[in-house]
Amino acid sequence: MKVQAAHEPVRAALEREGARSLGRVEQVDVYFDAPHRDFAARDEALRLREETDAEGTTTALTYKGPKVDDTSKTRQEFETTVGSRGEMQAALSALGFEPAATVEKTRERFELDGIVVSLDTVSGLGEFVEAEAEATEADIEATREAVAAVLSRLDLDPEAQIRRSYLGLLLDD
Amino acid sequence: MKVQAAHEPVRAALEREGARSLGRVEQVDVYFDAPHRDFAARDEALRLREETDAEGTTTALTYKGPKVDDTSKTRQEFETTVGSRGEMQAALSALGFEPAATVEKTRERFELDGIVVSLDTVSGLGEFVEAEAEATEADIEATREAVAAVLSRLDLDPEAQIRRSYLGLLLDD
Numbered sequence: 001m002k003v004q005a006a007h008e009p010v011r012a013a014l015e016r017e018g019a020r021s022l023g024r025v026e027q028v029d030v031y032f033d034a035p036h037r038d039f040a041a042r043d044e045a046l047r048l049r050e051e052t053d054a055e056g057t058t059t060a061l062t063y064k065g066p067k068v069d070d071t072s073k074t075r076q077e078f079e080t081t082v083g084s085r086g087e088m089q090a091a092l093s094a095l096g097f098e099p100a101a102t103v104e105k106t107r108e109r110f111e112l113d114g115i116v117v118s119l120d121t122v123s124g125l126g127e128f129v130e131a132e133a134e135a136t137e138a139d140i141e142a143t144r145e146a147v148a149a150v151l152s153r154l155d156l157d158p159e160a161q162i163r164r165s166y167l168g169l170l171l172d173d
Numbered sequence: 174m175k176v177q178a179a180h181e182p183v184r185a186a187l188e189r190e191g192a193r194s195l196g197r198v199e200q201v202d203v204y205f206d207a208p209h210r211d212f213a214a215r216d217e218a219l220r221l222r223e224e225t226d227a228e229g230t231t232t233a234l235t236y237k238g239p240k241v242d243d244t245s246k247t248r249q250e251f252e253t254t255v256g257s258r259g260e261m262q263a264a265l266s267a268l269g270f271e272p273a274a275t276v277e278k279t280r281e282r283f284e285l286d287g288i289v290v291s292l293d294t295v296s297g298l299g300e301f302v303e304a305e306a307e308a309t310e311a312d313i314e315a316t317r318e319a320v321a322a323v324l325s326r327l328d329l330d331p332e333a334q335i336r337r338s339y340l341g342l343l344l345d346d
Binding site for chain 2: 034035036037044046060061062063065076078079080081082083084087088090091094095096
């Protein structure tokens with residue numbers, strides 16, 4: 001779940017609630033178009049993410065399937081690290097998958113009650129707060145409630161959630 | 174360049190010529206079909222390789238483009254390691270790329286004059302010797318000649334080269 005919110009009051013609330021800092025990362029996401037499908041129409045995405053933190057830079061490839069319910073942003077995801085961003089992007093291009101958009105953000109992560117809360121500053125969009133957790137098919141509803149509860153503890157309104165991705169928001173501009 | 178040949182005499186020739194052993198690996202290659210192209214007709218391939226040697230197991234994804242000349246097996250290749258074979262295969266499957274065939278082999282590698290010579294034992298096909306080197310577009314012909322020369326030094330006939338891949342040979346059976 002993601003809401004648009006200025007970070008300073010949320011930072012104070014995270015401290016008050018005893019959240020644990022997980023550090024800060026820069027992420028550059030390249031989203032690809034498919035040669036044989038309309039990813040946007042099918043609510044799918046293929047992303048190559050370069051992430052830089054205090055430890056260094058890593059790259060991951062992620063496939064995101066369509067949302068599995070109407071109330072949260074839960075999706076089926078498959079993700080793996082890749083050793084070479086350049087070779088992966090060249091292979092995708094040779095297969096007909098072309099870069100469609102790039103999303104750059106700084107993400108500061110915290111952990112509260114097993115939920116990961118991210119303070120995201122997105123180039124061209126501004127400040128957002130995202131709360132997320134991994135769910136199995138059986139506990140999607142319970143997980144969704146736990147995530148909403150954490151947003152409420154941070155004085156944020158789960159009802160104000162933005163279901164669009166940063167990519168979608170950027171493409172709307 | 175690849176020829177079908179019993180390994181024992183080649184092993185003796187490699188020792189005589191002073192080749193350097195590079196060790197032994199087991200490779201399990203899964204080749205994928207594309208949802209939007211006939212890879213076989215276009216002479217392309219997408220392969221997920223699990224390789225196990227004395228150091229452990231690694232996985233790599235490789236895209237192979239069509240052969241760039243008629244006399245060697247030179248292709249454009251893009252390759253990267255991937256952290257999780259399972260996630261990569263699941264992502265490919267979600268994108269419509271399905272496993273088409275599996276090739277299992279044991280490969281014993283040697284180096285001679287900068288050329289890598291592999292003694293390959295392929296499940297279902299038998300023993301082969303492959304000599305290969307990396308080439309830029311400018312030196313493809315010179316590299317091809319150097320590779321052929323190494324085969325000749327090992328008492329193998331470069332003219333007997335098999336241009337089909339193990340995958341192609343297996344699918345013919």
